[in-house]
Amino acid sequence: MTLEIVEIIGRSKQGFTRPYICRCGDGEVYFAKGRSATRRGLINEWLCANLAKAFGLPIAPFALAEVPQEFIEADLTGWLRDLGGGAVFASRKIMGQELAASQVAGIPLQLRRDVLVFDWWVRNNDRNLTAQGGNVNLLWLPGQLGRDDDDQKVAEGGIAVIDHNLALDADFSASDFCQTHVFAGDLPDTFSDFLLRQAFSQRLRQALEVWGDAWNNLPPAWGFIDEEQTMPSNYPAAEVRAMLNSIESPDFWNLPV
Template sequence: MMPLTVIEILGRSQEGRTEPYICRCDDGEIYFVKGKAATRRGLIAEWLCAELGSQLGLPIAPYAIATVPDELIEADLSGAYQDLGRGHAFASSRIGTTELNRTHLSYIPLSLRRDVLLFDWWINNADRNMTEVGGNPNLLWKPTEVGKLVIIDHNLAFDPDFDPAEFFRMHVFSSEAEALFADLQLRDAYHLRLTAALKYWPGICDTLPEEWDFIDAEQTIPAHFPFKAVKTLLDRVSTDVFWQIPS
């Protein structure tokens, strides 16, 4: 997708931890846009995961880098748009979906449930939880398309405090883990897919906006995103440890 420019801020979503802004971009479409409030780390994680997920063929919601012009923020006398901020932001298309609930789970193809589980395990994303008593899986459902899942929200991926045991207890598709991790043929197939996606890592990193390397608009305070540690995390797919479910 080509870079976008935000031309109108319509409001702010009350859903999601970062409460993204609802914006119209210069292509005429509506997007959920995350900026300053999502932090540089969160924005970088969003982009890296969206790109890796797309390389794997996962149904990531259409996304792009969107520029928020200075004049939009300067015209905001109320201060309501300050959490969006100016400059580059992460935009995710607002598409005709509803939030996933437990009644949808049986309609999702087994292969896709496994894909999502393994992707989140790979990127240390503990933010896709659903149990019998509820949760927030950060998945959307297209009611007009049977089995059509839409994946969103990866700003909390690469979590340094990731708890493997908690992940397998809480993940929306945790019930698929035992059979998946025990199947050597599936493991080999996933290893090929994940390592193939990882070959694009240098190019993916090169597409990040330069300003995201800094916390401040003047670009004097480095954001210090842990690229080396994240790459090491992703590389563990080629180790036996990756396929061990904690007891």
């Protein structure tokens, strides 16, 4: 289903693409990404969002949305240039805050592992958090108060997963991932457990089954760079699919030494 954007409320000050804050016809508020995310970034968002949902990640609700052309024509300042008319990727606004390092321990281990394995699979190096800061692209949804292994009180809660425009990266650095991913501390135990690997491999295969529908439902306009649709965007679909098929290789679970 494609939503229609009925109101453009503002623009986010965060994120490289600075998505627009819009209200859609369903009455909900969404962050909308358009031309500033690039065609490849938009296709990455749509494919990874569908894969993440099928895998079982708590991804923020998402949809394709349509920006009425009259909105663009009425914009005399150029403020909507980075959004553009036509199809955009819309992620529903979630009432959460960006995950902080102090909150990582409060996330259930299975959920941390799910995000970690999924990001490894889709080659997403854009979920970083170290002592120096980072760009985590996870929203913290606080729950009850619990205790950690040292019997210290910690806030427990869930997360909402967002932003995959930089995933499916042909220049993915496995070593950088292992050093900077927000849940990198769980890598050794997760990747060395043979039974866990088997279970995750099966879930990844099942998630990949949505590829066909996701690809076939891409907006035709995203296949072109220009509005006149004369310059193909040349998205490397075959290479990306081969990247995702790497789950069939025993090397998939090998970490850099």
